[in-house]
Amino acid sequence: MKKTDPGAMLTCSSRRTFIRELSVLTFALATAPLPALGAPSTISSAKNTWAMLVDIRRCIGCQACTISCFQENAMPEGCFRTLVAAYSIRLSEQPGMQPAGTYLLPRLCNHCDKPACVSVCPTGATFKREDGIVVVNNRRCVGCAYCIQACPYDARFINPATNTTDKCTFCVHRIQAGLLPACVETCVGGARIFGDANDQNSQLRQKLRQYQGQIRVLQPQMNTTPNVYYIGLDERFQGKVEGMPALWSPQRSEGASHTGMKGA
Amino acid sequence: MGPDIVEIFNIAPEITWSLWAVQYSFLMTVSCGCVFLSWPGIVLKRAAWILPSKTALILAMTCGICAPIALLADLHHPSRFLNFYLHFQSGSWMAWGACFIVFYIGALLVYAWFAFMPVLARVGQEGGRYAPFARLLCRGESEEKTRALRAAATACLFAAILIMIYTGAEFLFIRARPLWNTIAIPALMALSGVAGAAGFSLALLRFASNSKGNGIVLSGVIAWTQAAILAVVSIWLAAGLSGLSTPAALAVKTAFPATSFRLMAGGFVALTLLIWLCAARRGGNGILLGTLTLCSAWLFRWLVYIGGQQMPKTGAGYYDYSLPLGYEGLLGMAGTLGLWAFVFFAITCLVPLSHLGENAEIGNIGGSS
Numbered sequence: 102m103k104k105t106d107p108g109a110m111l112t113c114s115s116r117r118t119f120i121r122e123l124s125v126l127t128f129a130l131a132t133a134p135l136p137a138l139g140a141p142s143t144i145s146s147a148k149n150t151w152a153m154l155v156d157i158r159r160c161i162g163c164q165a166c167t168i169s170c171f172q173e174n175a176m177p178e179g180c181f182r183t184l185v186a187a188y189s190i191r192l193s194e195q196p197g198m199q200p201a202g203t204y205l206l207p208r209l210c211n212h213c214d215k216p217a218c219v220s221v222c223p224t225g226a227t228f229k230r231e232d233g234i235v236v237v238n239n240r241r242c243v244g245c246a247y248c249i250q251a252c253p254y255d256a257r258f259i260n261p262a263t264n265t266t267d268k269c270t271f272c273v274h275r276i277q278a279g280l281l282p283a284c285v286e287t288c289v290g291g292a293r294i295f296g297d298a299n300d301q302n303s304q305l306r307q308k309l310r311q312y313q314g315q316i317r318v319l320q321p322q323m324n325t326t327p328n329v330y331y332i333g334l335d336e337r338f339q340g341k342v343e344g345m346p347a348l349w350s351p352q353r354s355e356g357a358s359h360t361g362m363k364g365a
Numbered sequence: 366m367g368p369d370i371v372e373i374f375n376i377a378p379e380i381t382w383s384l385w386a387v388q389y390s391f392l393m394t395v396s397c398g399c400v401f402l403s404w405p406g407i408v409l410k411r412a413a414w415i416l417p418s419k420t421a422l423i424l425a426m427t428c429g430i431c432a433p434i435a436l437l438a439d440l441h442h443p444s445r446f447l448n449f450y451l452h453f454q455s456g457s458w459m460a461w462g463a464c465f466i467v468f469y470i471g472a473l474l475v476y477a478w479f480a481f482m483p484v485l486a487r488v489g490q491e492g493g494r495y496a497p498f499a500r501l502l503c504r505g506e507s508e509e510k511t512r513a514l515r516a517a518a519t520a521c522l523f524a525a526i527l528i529m530i531y532t533g534a535e536f537l538f539i540r541a542r543p544l545w546n547t548i549a550i551p552a553l554m555a556l557s558g559v560a561g562a563a564g565f566s567l568a569l570l571r572f573a574s575n576s577k578g579n580g581i582v583l584s585g586v587i588a589w590t591q592a593a594i595l596a597v598v599s600i601w602l603a604a605g606l607s608g609l610s611t612p613a614a615l616a617v618k619t620a621f622p623a624t625s626f627r628l629m630a631g632g633f634v635a636l637t638l639l640i641w642l643c644a645a646r647r648g649g650n651g652i653l654l655g656t657l658t659l660c661s662a663w664l665f666r667w668l669v670y671i672g673g674q675q676m677p678k679t680g681a682g683y684y685d686y687s688l689p690l691g692y693e694g695l696l697g698m699a700g701t702l703g704l705w706a707f708v709f710f711a712i713t714c715l716v717p718l719s720h721l722g723e724n725a726e727i728g729n730i731g732g733s734s
């Protein structure tokens with residue numbers, strides 16, 4: 102994790118340096134995860150069930166979460182544990198009305214209670230911890246990709262650096278240190294709320310209570326019982342999206358392809 | 366009017382079960398199909414089947430030995446394959462599959478050893494470069510081995526059935542992929558595997574015998590399997606289009622909007638129809654008929670493995686995939702073919718195709734030399 106000392110910044114002698122440093126600081130604050138108030142203070146245990154609530158109405162599509170996750174977890178180029186899918190949607194055909202709008206959907210592993218990925222894994226490399234987090238033991242994973250086929254959310258991929266399956270871990274290393282996941286920490290709009298679903302006083306629980314009836318999960322028909330909940334999830338985006346395919350995909354950008362990087 | 370939703374930014378997941386998985390499935394199911402075809406001639410001693418069955422058993426060995434190598438190549442961490450056994454998970458079909466493969470290959474080699482012992486003895490007697498190996502391998506030949514042959518053949522048949530079941534089940538229970546999550550896939554996998562085995566044996570039979578009549582039984586198998594494939598596809602399609610079966614309807618809805626899938630699926634059905642007509646009318650040997658049947662079995666696997674993964678689970682549209690030129694694609698295919706050719710050459714040095722004829726009475730172990 103990158104640490105920045107704001108005090109040192111303010112003692113910069115030249116104004117130009119200060120302005121330059123300030124822009125760096127602004128960027129760092131937006132992207133690098135810093136310890137925040139409200140971070141879970143306990144080391145994870147069976148008493149906790151970690152979950153996330155994504156308030157789509159508050160997402161501004163800045164991709165700060167995408168970048169902070171990418172940095173925090175040292176992802177190879179073209180690989181993402183989370184990202185915000187962006188869609189353009191038709192709003193109105195009426196003259197004078199807003200014709201189109203943008204719909205943003207942060208996607209990540211749902212840390213399902215009945216994870217399709219765990220039951221198919223032939224080696225037990227993928228498993229669900231007592232605190233609800235689904236992880237991959239990448240010293241045991243053989244890279245058979247069966248879990249990738251089974252996950253209904255396309256949350257998994259082969260990491261070309263390790264040749265094993267990779268996915269979001271809810272930043273388990275940070276949780277164990279009493280910190281929030283990097284994406285939550287850096288979310289500019291405050292759209293990602295993380296917490297212990299067992300703790301009735303947690304912000305997550307309170308929000309889940311407050312918005313009861315508006316809470317949705319992705320692909321409920323798959324019966325995986327996700328632990329990532331959404332407010333403002335349009336049902337057209339709950340499953341496979343019917344529309345024109347992606348205009349831009351990070352893997353297709355020049356030099357980012359990791360196809361074919363296999364080996365022992 | 367344009368679409369209501371345009372995806373601007375999303376990830377398109379990589380195809381993770383690549384060409385190597387297609388090759389594995391192709392070789393393994395063809396090998397199992399060959400074991401089924403070996404039974405009438407070698408174990409049940411049906412006269413018309415003797416030569417086709419022996420040819421099929423040669424192919425069962427060659428394909429069966431190459432298949433696990435293709436499977437290893439499909440793993441992203443092949444050097445850890447022992448983890449399948451060290452950390453066995455009884456809830457995973459793939460874990461069971463890893464065990465079935467070992468059982469199958471072991472049973473197949475023992476079955477072939479007993480079945481080809483008279484041929485090995487003959488090669489050993491005739492002399493030549495490979496005679497010492499042949500003599501070494503056929504040592505211990507005795508009357509009692511007939512029972513052992515039946516036992517090994519039964520074990521191998523059982524293992525082949527298990528492999529066919531696991532290969533289909535591995536797809537069937539993946540709810541996330543509509544095209545796979547349907548009972549038609551295991552049925553079609555098994556049928557096309559047997560058809561491919563009959564096609565391969567028919568093509569090879571030409572080199573083992575000049576008699577046209579020998580291939581009639583195999584042409585019959587091809588005709589029946591193609592008819593069954595057409596029947597299953599028709600029922601599946603009807604159930605999907607009418608909405609009678611929810612998984613089939615979902616598969617049709619997901620797969621059919623994609624032009625490339627429709628073209629490939631249409632091509633597969635047209636090829637199946639053509640093969641059926643040729644096989645039902647013609648009979649006898651046919652390198653062309655056999656090769657076409659083999660290609661059709663391969664095309665079906667490409668359609669299922671690659672076509673299935675080209676359908677997004679969450680994203681819009683259909684993911685593009687074209688056969689890469691490197692070892693994940695064309696080079697891999699050439700490599701598998703080369704490996705198969707090497708194994709075939711090694712096996713036929715000890716069990717030459719020319720010796721599979723009437724003189725070497727398979728199963729009559731005691732009376733060979």
Ligand code: SF4
Nearest residue numbers: 210211213216218252
């Ligand atoms: S979202 Fe996919 S990878 Fe994550 S727990 Fe559920 S099934 Fe497994």
Ligand code: SF4
Nearest residue numbers: 222242243245246248
């Ligand atoms: S790729 Fe790894 S984690 Fe996934 S099913 Fe195979 S062994 Fe398990």
